[in-house]
Amino acid sequence: xxPASFEYVKANSIRDAISILSDDDDAKVLAGGHSxxxxxxxxxxxxxxxxxxxxIRELSYIEDKGDHIAIGALTRHHDIEHSGLxxxxxxxxxxxxxxxxxPSVRHRGTIGGSISHGDGASDLPAAVLALxxxxxxxxxxxxxxxxxxxxxxxxxxxxxxxxxxxKEIRVPKITGGWSYQKFNRRAQDWAIVGVAAVSxxxxxxxxVNMGSVPLRAYATEETLKNGGSIEEASEKASEGLQPPSxxxxxxxxxxxxxxxxxxxALTETLAQ
Amino acid sequence: xxxxxxxxxxxxxxxxxxxxxxxxxxxxxxxxxxxxVGCDTSSCGACTVLLNGESVKSCTVLxxxxxxxxxxTIEGMASESGLHPIQKAFQENHGLQxxxxxxxxxxxxxxxxxxxxxxxxxxxxxxxxxxxxRCTGYHNIVKSVLAAAGExxxxx
Numbered sequence: 001x002x003p004a005s006f007e008y009v010k011a012n013s014i015r016d017a018i019s020i021l022s023d024d025d026d027a028k029v030l031a032g033g034h035s036x037x038x039x040x041x042x043x044x045x046x047x048x049x050x051x052x053x054x055x056i057r058e059l060s061y062i063e064d065k066g067d068h069i070a071i072g073a074l075t076r077h078h079d080i081e082h083s084g085l086x087x088x089x090x091x092x093x094x095x096x097x098x099x100x101x102x103p104s105v106r107h108r109g110t111i112g113g114s115i116s117h118g119d120g121a122s123d124l125p126a127a128v129l130a131l132x133x134x135x136x137x138x139x140x141x142x143x144x145x146x147x148x149x150x151x152x153x154x155x156x157x158x159x160x161x162x163x164x165x166x167k168e169i170r171v172p173k174i175t176g177g178w179s180y181q182k183f184n185r186r187a188q189d190w191a192i193v194g195v196a197a198v199s200x201x202x203x204x205x206x207x208v209n210m211g212s213v214p215l216r217a218y219a220t221e222e223t224l225k226n227g228g229s230i231e232e233a234s235e236k237a238s239e240g241l242q243p244p245s246x247x248x249x250x251x252x253x254x255x256x257x258x259x260x261x262x263x264x265a266l267t268e269t270l271a272q
Numbered sequence: 273x274x275x276x277x278x279x280x281x282x283x284x285x286x287x288x289x290x291x292x293x294x295x296x297x298x299x300x301x302x303x304x305x306x307x308x309v310g311c312d313t314s315s316c317g318a319c320t321v322l323l324n325g326e327s328v329k330s331c332t333v334l335x336x337x338x339x340x341x342x343x344x345t346i347e348g349m350a351s352e353s354g355l356h357p358i359q360k361a362f363q364e365n366h367g368l369q370x371x372x373x374x375x376x377x378x379x380x381x382x383x384x385x386x387x388x389x390x391x392x393x394x395x396x397x398x399x400x401x402x403x404x405x406r407c408t409g410y411h412n413i414v415k416s417v418l419a420a421a422g423e424x425x426x427x428x
Contacts, residue, residue: 001312001313002291002292002293002296003291004291005289005290005291006290006291007290008273008290008334008336010336030334030337033332033333033334033337034314034332037332037333037334038313038314038332041312041313050290052336052337054337078326101314101402102317102401102402102403103327103380103383103384103399103401103402104314104317104320104327104328104329104380104383104402105314105329105332105402107323107326107327107328107383108328108329108332108333187398187401188315188401188402
């Protein structure tokens, strides 16, 4: 399977990439390519131009900024999985990264690519949601910060505007417990349902593959905040949601899984 | 587009279409057909090669993304003195049945053993999660990788 033909442009800097993207509304950013290339091979995407930012090495870093950790958008899943700094400060994120795809996929896929792709079935977008992270975006009119909770707006659609590139992900250091429950049938598969829970002050919970975007389980969080038990909070896991039905699971089964997995995630998180 | 690569230690400069996948560049342009195309969807790992020493699925990398990089395929594993220890371990432990997944298994194992020279059996199994053997010969594949680790000096 070949992708449809496209123009290929190698960007040497983020400004360079932004200027190409701003002038061409049929252009897409290529990082590791592990979300975009499969879509292009299936002809679900056929951008006219690919702007390859993979060679911009300055966008790959993991840095301690005191109250948070800053991660460059081109940092690969492999680097996040094995980062000593993350294992120490945000072990949750290293753990989630270690469950993405398989080792060869993790050698290519990047956190910025995964988040910009915004797939509701992916692990890392939901992880950054549960961490209530900040996404630093640069575009033609400069830099802005988008809250993770406001970034995912529709099926494979994000708050990134024309010419904008996600350049850094900021996540808090974890002070409390955490858990990631990924339910799948084979090791390298997507989650049929996944649940992330993180305690930084309050406990935040997010859901994988329970809708067209990565979701926060607000009803569950609210129940906990008001002193509800883990059981009561788990009952609210899929409140107001319309999970998809597919070969792996019906919507009803997904709702059941969400309840069970939220229960497990909260039990693990609150026991730490 | 013109790309320059180093494949198995040899330099190449070739003209490719931007949409050419690395696996097709390796097989059709360089005529190194040891690397197989299996699922073509980055699931099965039959097309695994090393890109700058790390395993990648070459069906999900564009040839242009490998411009200026170093690639190792199964053909680059053996040397004049004989098979690579991983290849030898697969041979001695009956780590292959039909052989289709074998090049990918060997390359994934090479990347993994470089990172973790003395793995446990569980770690080997996890490391090979992205490589499927449709003969289901996993038992001897894992045995082969553990034997190779021992041979290469990382016995546990």
